[in-house]
Structure formats: structure tokens, C-alpha cells
Amino acid sequence: MRPGRAVASFDSATGMLRALARFLHGRDVPLIGQGPAAAEAPAAALLGLANRLPRRLKERAYAAGGWAEAVPMRRVGDIRSGDLARWVAGHYPERRSEVAFIGSSNGALVHLAAALAAPWLPQTLLIPVRRHGVHPDEPREDLRRTRAAGEALTAANPDLVLHQMHDANQDRLMIAGMSYFRVKWRRLPEAYRRYLERNLAPGGTLVVADCGLRWPVTRIGPRHVFQHGALGGATPREYHEGGPRVADYLRRYGSPHRRWDYPPVDEESPEAEWGFEPALLPDLEELAARNGWRLARMGFAAPEDLSPVVADLYRAWYRRRGLPADRLLAECFLLLEPYWTLRSGSVPYWLVFNTEPSCAGLAGYVDRAGPFAEIRLMLFSHGVESVGLASAERWREVLARAGKIGVFTGVDTAAYLRDFAGLALAHRELARIMATAPMPPPLEWRVAEEFLAGREEIEWSEAGARAGLPVGRNPSAPGTDR
Secondary structure, X not given: OOHHHHOOOOOHHHHHHHHHHHHHOOOOOHHHHOOOHHXXXXXXXXXHHHOOOOHHHHHHHHHHHHHHHOEEHHHHHHXXXXXXXXXXXXXXXXXXXXXXXXXXXXXXXXXXXXXXXXOEEEOEEEEEEEOOOOOXXXXXXXXXXXHHHHHHHHHHOOOEEEEEEEOOOOOOOHHHOEEEEEEEEOOOOXXXXXXXXXXXXXXXXXXXXXXXXEEEEEEEXXXXXXXXXXXXXXXXXXHHHOOHHHHHHHHHOOOOOOOOOOOOOOEEEEOOOOOOOHHHHHHHHHHHHHHOOEEEEEEEOOHHHHHHHHHHHHHHHHHHOOOOOOEEEEEEOOEOOHHHHHHOOOEEEEEOOOEHHHHHHHHHHHHHHOOOOEEEEOOOOOOXXXXXXXXXXXXXXXXXXXXXXXXXXXXXXXXXXXXOOHHHHHHHHHOOOOOOOOOOOOOOHHHHHHHHHOOOOOEEEEHHHHOOOOOOOOOOOOOOOO
16 A cells, blocks of 8 residues: 555644655645645635535535545555655655654654754654444444454554554544554664665764653553543543533534543553654664764653744744844644744744643743744644634634734634634745745754753753653643643
8 A cells, every 4th residue: 555545644743744844845835735836725715615614514524534535444454664664754855964853743843853954754653544333432432343453554564553542522523434543663664764874964963752741541452552532622531531521522512422431541651643652762772873873862741842942942043143033933733834934034833732731831931931023823623622622712812912913824713623724824824924034054953952951841861871761741640631
């Protein structure tokens, strides 16, 4: 099976890969990297019309778009990890760099890599698997229907760990017709090895992006776990015990359930979408030693912990270049635009999702680091009024903190949550900012490393010295329901 057909185009890792790769080729990201700029205007017009459809029609259209991408269950065993790795590496130009990144998916990391003109090789990819007849609020049945497909995938790919994920809160529309198979490399694929040996300069630094977020899971097999729920607006406790917000959500969507029926949890593992699988580290240590590279570990407890760090790094960089550092661009999930961030002289702040915790994090950063003369905000619409969602009004309160301009970028607030046109309009509106700056030469790695190593949000170390020390927080512990 062709890897581009097997990997989801609507996923965080794929969107981040496309955004960074296009930047390193000197290009921006129209239509989230899935089409040419010439197609953006008609696509925006068509999607704008879709925004006016009745709710149920829009939800069906959203779900159908994802279902069309999903892999038929009978073909899952045909997927090969080597093909996936070659597909990833093939996105990037062949060009020497003094630093390269590998590991966890992270939007702030994309901007860090863009500033350094460095590649990032993701450890995790999403394979959507088509299936029928499973109610979104019955994760136990999802596992039962797809268990054999998971066994086929892991049997055919001994270098992968399968994190099957079922999130009826945020992915409700998609999982009506598919299962989320997130795969993580536990051994370094040959295509990654070859790409790094061709492009990472002698004496360079290979940085492991190690997000320590963990989640309760059910162990299905030696390399297969099932994860009920995911990082977002609902807490791990709400996923597993229910509660008033969950019951109200299920009631609003006409579900026969008032809490979720999930397989019993028996351990914790790296979170499916964001967490780093440490089994990959020995291969990276061996590769770095053989090629004379430094291997550094950039550990952070939760995905958004990196956002204020990279935002502050950009602000310091702009000031050294004699540019203002008071234009903030807040991006969401896979809506990323590293090219226009730098051309517009914007400070990037990445939001994991459109939820209350992310909204509070952005507000806190603006209050702490501001004032900002301009704040622009892109929001990803997932089509669901999920638990813990931040309303358009809550986001307006953050924009109101701007000294001069506080605006949504590519967001139709009347259609928010089911605003499909935002996938096209966000880039178009950002590209129209009049005041621009020349594209800078890459930021020096020594400057960036010194800055990163001094931040308390990051555990910076030589990877070999501290491998295996966890930096993640127990998601069921007080203060970690993020």
C-alpha cells in the first residue's frame, strides 16, 4: 500500500511535516499543504458555502471526508513501516544542517526547526482504519471490531508500537466510521538513518523531542495498547469515570450512554498522539556515536509547554535583528504557517487545540509576556461541541488584550466548530498582512541551544546520560488535567 494513502492527511503529525518541509523548500502552506495556491480561492468559496449547510449535513460531510481517507481493514496488514519512513523523509530537501530533530509531534517545535532551517522526523503517524457499525460512545466495541487488524499491523512491522486511540469527545465525527491507529517507531527506520547521515553535518547535534505526557491504557499485546480519550478539554478522570460535563455532552448528541464503556485500564504509556516512546533512544545513541554527532534530549512534560519557550526565543531573535517583537500569531493544531510567520515578523504561539486549557495558556502568556500591539488567532474546527471547548467569546477576550489589532484569522465565528472554510482562509488572510520583513538567515544553533537549556519548562540533557528518566506527569495526578 502506498504510504501517502495509508497516513492520515488530517492529522497533527502530517500537517506539521508538510508545513516544515514546505518551509525548507522555500514555500508557504496554502490549503494546509494539500493543494496549490491557485486552488485556494475556489476552495475557500466552496467551503464557505459548506459553512452555510444545516448542521447535520455539515457533520456528515466532515465525517465522509475523513472516511474516504481511511484504509480498508483488510489492507492494514499490507502497510510497511519502511515505506512510511521513506515517505516522511522524501518530503525534505537534501541539504546540510548543523542540527536535526526527531521524536514527538509539536507545533512549537516546527517553528523552532524553521528558525534553524532544520528537519524534524516524526516518531508518530496516524493510520485511519475504515470500519462500520460501532457507536462513537462504545470504545470497547471499537477494539473488538479492529483487534485483528491491529494484530496484522504489528505482526508485519516489528519495529512499530501501535497505540490505538478512541476519543469520542473530540473525534466524534471521524470515529463514527474509522479507528485511529497511531504508530510509533521503537527502532530507527533505515530511511531515517540514511536521511540523517546524508544531511546532518559532521559534529552536528541530533535533538530528541521527548514529550513526557502519559495516559492510562489497556495492554492488548506486546506492541499494542488501547487508549480511551486524549489530551484536550476533558480530563482523564472524566474519560474514565464520567461526570456532569460528560453526561451533558452525551445527552446533547442523543447518545444512549451517559458515560463511556471502555476496556479496563491496566497501565500507563506514552500518550498516543504526543508522547515519546523511549525504546527508540538506543538506536539514536548508536547512530550519533557512529557519526560523531552530539545527541541531546529536549524533554518537556506536556505538548504546549514548548509554546511559550519558542515564542520567547522568536522575540529575542527579532530584537537582535532590530525588529519589533509585538506581533503575536496564535496557531492551532495543524494550522501552521512558518513561512508567513517569519515574513510577517510574527511571534508564533502554538495551541494544541481549541479548548479551555489552551485558551487559558494563551491568555496567560499574553498577560505575562505582553503587551502585544497585534494578536492574530487561527482556530481549527473539528465539528464537535466537545467537553471543555473554548467558545468564540472566550477567544475574543484574549484578542481584546491586543494594543491595536486583535483579530481572528481565517475564522468564521458564526460557523465556528464547523468552520470548514478556515482550512483555506487562514493562510489567505495571513499572506495578506501588509507589513512584512525579509526572510532572515537561519538562527545560529549555539544561540538557540543556550536559550533552550536555560528554560525551566525544558529538561535539557545529553540523551545518553539521562535516558529513561521520566519528565511526564501522571495525567491522573492533581494539577495535570490538561
